[in-house]
Amino acid sequence: MRRRSLLIAVPAGMLTLAACGDDDSGSGKASDSATPQASGSSSAPPAPKVTDGPLPAITAGTKFGQKPTVAKGSGEPSKELAVKTVIAGSGKTVAENDYVSADYLGQVWNTAKVFDNSYDRKTPLVIQLAQGSIIDGWRYALTGKKAGSRVQFSVPPTWGYGEQGNQQAGIKGTDTLVFVVDIKDTFNAKSSAKGTNAPQDDSALPKVGTDTDGKAPSIELPKSAAPKKLVAEYVIEGDGAKVGAQDSVLVQYKGVVWDGGKEFDSTYQRKQLTSFSLQQVVKGWAQGLTGKKVGSRVLIVIPPDLGYGDNPPQGSGIEKDSTLVFSVDILAKM
Numbered sequence: 001m002r003r004r005s006l007l008i009a010v011p012a013g014m015l016t017l018a019a020c021g022d023d024d025s026g027s028g029k030a031s032d033s034a035t036p037q038a039s040g041s042s043s044a045p046p047a048p049k050v051t052d053g054p055l056p057a058i059t060a061g062t063k064f065g066q067k068p069t070v071a072k073g074s075g076e077p078s079k080e081l082a083v084k085t086v087i088a089g090s091g092k093t094v095a096e097n098d099y100v101s102a103d104y105l106g107q108v109w110n111t112a113k114v115f116d117n118s119y120d121r122k123t124p125l126v127i128q129l130a131q132g133s134i135i136d137g138w139r140y141a142l143t144g145k146k147a148g149s150r151v152q153f154s155v156p157p158t159w160g161y162g163e164q165g166n167q168q169a170g171i172k173g174t175d176t177l178v179f180v181v182d183i184k185d186t187f188n189a190k191s192s193a194k195g196t197n198a199p200q201d202d203s204a205l206p207k208v209g210t211d212t213d214g215k216a217p218s219i220e221l222p223k224s225a226a227p228k229k230l231v232a233e234y235v236i237e238g239d240g241a242k243v244g245a246q247d248s249v250l251v252q253y254k255g256v257v258w259d260g261g262k263e264f265d266s267t268y269q270r271k272q273l274t275s276f277s278l279q280q281v282v283k284g285w286a287q288g289l290t291g292k293k294v295g296s297r298v299l300i301v302i303p304p305d306l307g308y309g310d311n312p313p314q315g316s317g318i319e320k321d322s323t324l325v326f327s328v329d330i331l332a333k334m
Contacts, residue, residue, distance in 0.1 A: 044131045045158050048081040048140060055082050055152050056109075056178060064089075064150050065103065067119035068180045073109035073154070077176040082154040083141045086180070089148020094129065094186045096143045099250055099273060101126045101185040101332050109154060109176040115169045124184050126250055126275075126334040135160050142181065151181045185332070187250060189271040190214030193297035193329040195238035200299075208235045208299050208327045216254050216268035217297070217327050219261070226258045226323035231301035232288035238295020241333060245290045248277040248334040258301070258323035264316055275334055282307050284324070294333055300326040 054077065060069035064087050094100055101124045105117040118125050129139045137155030145151055155177045157163060165173040192212035200207050204224045209217035217235075243249060250273055254266040267274055278286040284302030292298050302324040304310075312318035 051080050051082045072112035077109045084152045087150035089146040091147025092186050097130050099128045099187040103182040106179045126332045147183050149183050154178050187331050193236040195236045195295050198234040198237050221261050233299045236297035238293045240294025250275045250332040252329040255326045298328045
């Protein structure tokens with residue numbers, strides 16, 4: 001079951017990862033649950049002035065990671081963006097266009113009606129703080145905060161869902177929204193796997209570099225013939241949750257062709273992370289990442305029948321019937 005979120009749309013995988021052949025009627029569908037969506041406006045309003053209040057009291061669940069209970073707003077809310085760091089964390093600083101992993105609760109100022117929260121789902125939201133991905137109030141309120149922080153803020157319609165509101169979530173065009181957000185982690189183009197290096201003892205398989213400085217790892221190919229079956233092995237084993245076949249993931253990756261070692265795709269070169277559903281990528285990716293732990297770097301060797309076979313994407317630089325080799329850092333489940 002797909003969870004609700006504040007997304008406009010889930011970013012698609014890169015062209016060279018897109019599945020081809022059989023059409024899975026379940027993939028690519030919008031969520032059929034009541035999803036509060038960001039405004040579809042093409043341009044962002046001017047940046048708000050950030051004030052420190054007023055904000056309603058958090059009356060229960062006051063610790064980081066606990067589901068909060070928030071009182072009804074008293075009086076008129078600020079017409080600007082009111083932001084308060086309730087608990088100051090000491091982790092990485094969030095920058096605009098980062099992906100953040102966060103638990104959150106959202107409610108309407110003058111009724112205290114909770115329209116969404118991630119605590120009950122027991123799965124944090126992972127989303128990019130970029131225009132068009134999330135309401136502008138989140139971008140302005142969370143940029144500059146540190147992982148480990150609890151941030152409370154109120155968002156007037158201008159930087160929320162606009163005059164149209166969000167009927168599906170029960171939000172009117174005049175509603176000011178109140179959020180409590182626990183920032184669990186933040187990711188950017190320099191993010192890498194983190195964990196324990198795994199043995200790479202098989203001389204018939206590629207060797208992947210274990211550097212975690214955000215730069216693309218090396219991939220050294222053996223002189224032996226490519227394996228006929230899928231290979232999916234830890235290079236660095238993280239300690240996060242296991243990825244399920246229905247999950248979406250946030251990743252860094254680099255892909256090369258077995259014959260000749262030509263690189264054909266890399267998030268490192270684009271300096272931009274990517275995210276996708278495992279139901280929307282080639283079978284080798286889906287099977288190779290299922291069951292692997294978040295935080296890991298995984299070597300995936302994909303034979304043609306689980307990759308693109310005789311129908312590689314145009315312009316990808318991949319020849320027909322190529323065996324593909326990937327280094328994949330699983331940064332988060334989405």
